[in-house]
Amino acid sequence: MRIVRLANFVTPSSGGLRVALDELGAGYAASGHEPVLVVPGERAAERETASGRIITVRGPLVPRLGGYRVITARRPLRRLLEELRPDRLEVSDRTTLRWTGRWARDRGIPSVMVSHESLSGLFRLYGAPAGLADALNRATAAAYGTVVCTTGWAEAEFRRLAVPNVVRVPLGVDLAAFSPARYDPALRARLAPGGEKLLVHCGRLYPEKRPDRSVQALAALRRSGVPAVLAVAGDGPLRRSLERQAAGLPVVFLGHLAERSRLAALLATADVALAPGPVETFGLAALEALASGTPVVVSAAGALPEVVGPAGAAVADDPAAYARALRRLLARSDPPWPAVARAQAERYGWPAAVQGFLRAHGLAGAPARPR
Structure with missing residues (x-):
């Protein structure tokens, strides 16, 4: 047909x-x-x-x-x-x-x-x-x-x-392309050279994706005493305003990662991914993070809590709420996040x-x- x-x-x-x-x-x-x-x-x-x-x-x-x-x-x-x-x-x-x-x-x-x-x-x-x-x-x-x-x-x-x-x-989700096995220690050393926690925001830099919330969450997390850096994978019309917003913070803008292998390595190497878009109807980027063994903090307003399930946290649209959720996820190790996240992704x-x-x-x- x-x-x-x-x-x-x-x-x-x-x-x-x-x-x-x-x-x-x-x-x-x-x-x-x-x-x-x-x-x-x-x-x-x-x-x-x-x-x-x-x-x-x-x-x-x-x-x-x-x-x-x-x-x-x-x-x-x-x-x-x-x-x-x-x-x-x-x-x-x-x-x-x-x-x-x-x-x-x-x-x-x-x-x-x-x-x-x-x-x-x-x-x-x-x-x-x-x-x-x-x-x-x-x-x-x-x-x-x-x-x-x-x-x-x-x-x-x-x-x-x-x-x-x-x-x-x-x-x-492509369970072969996105996997915890894509962890890249050299990438980790480059993005978080001081041993900081590595956060990642992956998505188009558009208003409905709320990338500003990821930058604000990083700022709130660091104010609470947690050393962390943020890698932003994606591009769009908000990039310049986000760069201004991130001035003075350890945020690296990677642009659009056209090669799937580079994106897979980034997601598998991060400690936590952020997906703050409040009107997502599915959230493929969040699911790719889960397949990579990385938990995700998502907006409680859209469909992402349904997709992420127990492999992350759903929070209100507030930087302090995101920071609290990040601290909880970063502190937990039992059961290990890579296994929990991967198991959730394998449902899709x-x-x-x-x-x-x-x-x-x-x-x-x-x-x-x-x-």
Whole structure:
């Protein structure tokens, strides 16, 4: 079956969405299907990858979003979809591409929308009317055959509207690439040369990720007498303001780590990871830290407490609360954190996620039709 997937807000330095698109595409291909991913870019292009065919169509930059582009031209995209003749349509954008759900329904093509963000959470964060999120969520559910949410927290904004076509499918983590065995003593010596505790914040430097909270947590932790340093892996429009905020503190900004091996080494070498985003619907970076044997302190407001479970701490959005949780995690050694964190991550594998998404498409166990 040809599974055509559409996604906006994807760049080479994207975080969890890019990883999910790659892993699911590779899983679909391994299951005998034909995944085709359509994304926006500066110029039109097409290439074959291990995750299937990737078609780039021209899309304008979104101002002040650090390089993200969107597909806005409906007519060319409609022509492309007609040429591709999908057996299934999967969309990872619930705003500008919502019309494609009706396009698929009019042609009898089963469609899935993947809810990678919580509109209720984002609107609450930015002070937008809650009723608008409800209206948009109802419209999304009406446009697509199935809505996939990755956690119960993400699912809740649809369930409370009594939407009948919602399913929950957790994402996964690469348990081979991310492992406690990736610990790097040379990296440890470089980032924490005085034997300090090593904290890591991994994620895009965007307001909804609250990277400022990680810097504030480090400052509060050091004021309490705990020698610690912070490594920030990621980039985005908040970087300059964060660098100013971190002046005088032992914070190193590593930028986007394109090589998975470098990220895996960093996560396995850290003592604790921080994931303070209050509207995360899953949190792949936090799960990658767990797979690396590193506990995570997360915001209690989003879905991350559900993912992290006993392998970390969920706290209120307050630097002092983060510092207290960090002290507790850094002081505990029984049972050892690497074993606890790794066991929690092993509940989430990509093979299970792929099969869950195929079930949402009505394709689990179904023979793949050659094209």
